[in-house]
Amino acid sequence: MKILVIQLRQLGDLILTTPLFSRLLELNHDLYILTEKLGFDLLKNDPVLSDKIIISSNSVLNELITIKKIRKEKFDVIIDCMSNLRTATICKFSGTQSFAFNKSWRKYFYTNLLDYEDRGYSAYDKLQFLKIFNDDCDKLQFRIFSSDSDDKKVETFLEKNKIKNLITISITHKRQTRRWPDSYYIELADMLKQDGFDLVFTAAKSEYHYVENALKLSKYNHFFYRDSSVGELVSLIKRALLHIGNDSAPKHIAVALGIPSFTIFGASNPKGWHPPNNLLHDYIQLGIVCQPCSKKECEKPNCLLELKPKQVYAKLKNFMENLWVQ
Template sequence: MSYHQKILLIQLRRIGDVLLCTPALRALRVNFPKSYVAFLVEKESSDLMAKNPYLDEVIVLKRGKYRNPFYFLKKLWQIRKKRFDLVIDFLGIPRSAYISFLSGAKRRIGYDLPLRRFFYNIIVKRDRTPKYAAAHKLEALRPLGIEDLDVKLDFFISDEAKAFSESFFLKNEVDQNNLVVSLSPTSRRHFRRWPLKRFARLADWLILNFKATVVLVWGPGEREVVEEVKNLMKEKPIISWETENLFQLGGILRGCDLHMGNDNGTKHIAVAMGKPNITIYGPQDPVSWTYPDFSRHKFLKKRVDCPDCDKIKHKCTKLSCLDLISVEDVQKVFLQLLKELKKTTEKRFAEKIEHLTVD
């Protein structure tokens, strides 16, 4: 294994994409303990790496300034001045491929993708076997002689975020002796949104049958969504406080016992905080986005004969794959999850759910 003095990792885009790189980052640090490691990320997801102990630096790009050539050239010049000798592009879109090529690094690792492969000089052939996305990202380390199978996600939150969370649960008088469930009915993609009426019915069922505290979590621009779910309910949920950063969202999820909701960034943060979860999927592949411990992480997915689904999902208005998932379907998976958690989870949580009926 060659020694690399300065390493740049690239992963732009959203919350889930960035969190799914953390197993590879951890493995890289174990194998290169003395290297200087930097991570290039967009501002919206930069909190996820800000306190990661395996990094020496986080370089932030502002997505809204991409069309400004002066801003982009300035960032490229800043990257070149750091004289990285190795770049690993975990994303492989044209923008990340350009940055890799123009970074000045002698060794550039990237995936075997059409056209973009020419911007790298070390090509990784992707294993097309369906697997968790974090495992695919670990494949990018194979040219370095690193074979690591640990796909646990990392998100290190601040003490301030922990205090924020404790204050939230205290002021809302949440009884931590009862089950606390975070519910995320939001998504920026319409084809990932299960109907809000069904979320409302599910939340009512959790409260009535399990005396659960249901926390409706949301992010920027999503307050109206959780307000609508609350208005559709007969019981009273708690709407999470507005969060200033991803640390605070992580703190709230950390204070819950399990998470349920759409396939979105919040789900990945809940996984990184060690929470069992149930995810409702539309057209996307559950295997790629579900943590591979199916005793703690479950999903619902309806198979629909929809030709060229991946190409048309952004314009799809029917979304039979989501519509076919009933509230009763989710309830059955929840009961199954409770049953399995009783056997496998930590003592405190096991005691909390021991009295709940799962038959």
């Protein structure tokens, strides 16, 4: 079958959709992906999917062009992993059968609705679309790649700075309720530096100023990998001993690559965004009564403010010690 899967954004959500891509390819389907520019940056190094990506942008004219492209391709099935009004409209006018999880309003846009089963981790949720093909696979085979040029640039950076015991750390998040304070991260990084690790901070270009200001608080010289493409971020993390950060895309990259990760959770729910029963990955969450919540902003995010660096360091060190023993 010729199949289109829609996952426009966010980068982490797209990464968690790649096990669905892998299984559809294993079943010998002709797979295409509809995503935005950042999604293309993630998938362009995929040896199978690189020339099967349709890029969408959020404007009326561009959406009309996208619908025209989709109709021209004559897909057998469209799977919408987002199912918002924008993607529902694309499916409505696609001219082919489309699938989404069942909600009452969606019956006006999709030809087929599937009953949703809460499987916890988002990557498992997305595999439910395999029921369309009478397949019940629950294997998480992620697909993310870096290019040779990405690898060369990262290797040059590591060699130039004589970085050996690499830990990547991502302290940013666009949502305040998922962003542990920068001063706390710096205190944690300083403790790990004393333990002999080389900390490399990462950030998107729009977040450079935030990280640069945070690094001014440090007692030590840490590294900051600037000008990073998505492929370079993948290349950097796959060379790390460990990734530390908020519940954001770099954490999902680490999980996809099989690199140990430690996540600091605020408002978001680890059930949906953390791989279960996996000894390579651990997290900490304060566990106050209002967690988890769906707030993007909070006047006083105590779930993050009251989670102190020494408390995080203690659990992180225990995780690392168990990890190295294994």
